[in-house]
Amino acid sequence: MNYRPLIFILISAVALTALFVVLKPAPKSPIQQEPTVNRGKTNAAPERSARRFELVIEGGALASGPRRIEVQQGSAIEIKVITDHADELHLHGYDLKLQLTAGEPATLAFSADHSGRFGLELHHSHGEIATLEVMPTP
Structure with a gap:
């Protein structure tokens, strides 16, 4: 019995599996995004590219x-919120x-x-x- 075709298939399968493992892209890990909260005035330089919005709640x-x-x-994004009562956005x-x-401004940045x-x-x-x-981005 000729084992050459079987050995060729086996070596090819091992080589393809090794290539797949080496070249596959790393999975994206979910990143827990924490908001940046600023109370009142801050001395930090704002991001130049941030889109800013102000909401007043009464x-x-x-x-x-x-x-x-x-x-x-x-x-x-930076959303500045000013409200007349304590709450959670x-x-x-x-x-x-x-x-x-x-009465205290708070900012949600993300x-x-x-x-x-x-x-x-x-x-x-x-x-x-x-x-x-x-x-969505085009």
Whole structure:
């Protein structure tokens, strides 16, 4: 019996498996993104490319600022929030939270890495105050 074809197939399979293991791309690890929170004034130099938005909340509703925040995917975002009562702001889809203290400005800074439409909601008031729309990069 001739074993040459069988040995050739076996060596080829081992070589292909070795090449696959060596050349396959590394899996992307999920990175837990933590928001940057600034209370009041800061001396740190702001990012030049960050898109900045200011929201003023009175009585659990948006009193001033954009109801819809529209940005391109990959943009650096800073959302400054001023409220007349203590609450917690949630950015759904990104799972980011920001503690709000009455009369003190707070800033949520993050990178808009996920495309889609995401609600900005006050936790205790259970009201959506704005929507973040992240447009996919072309």
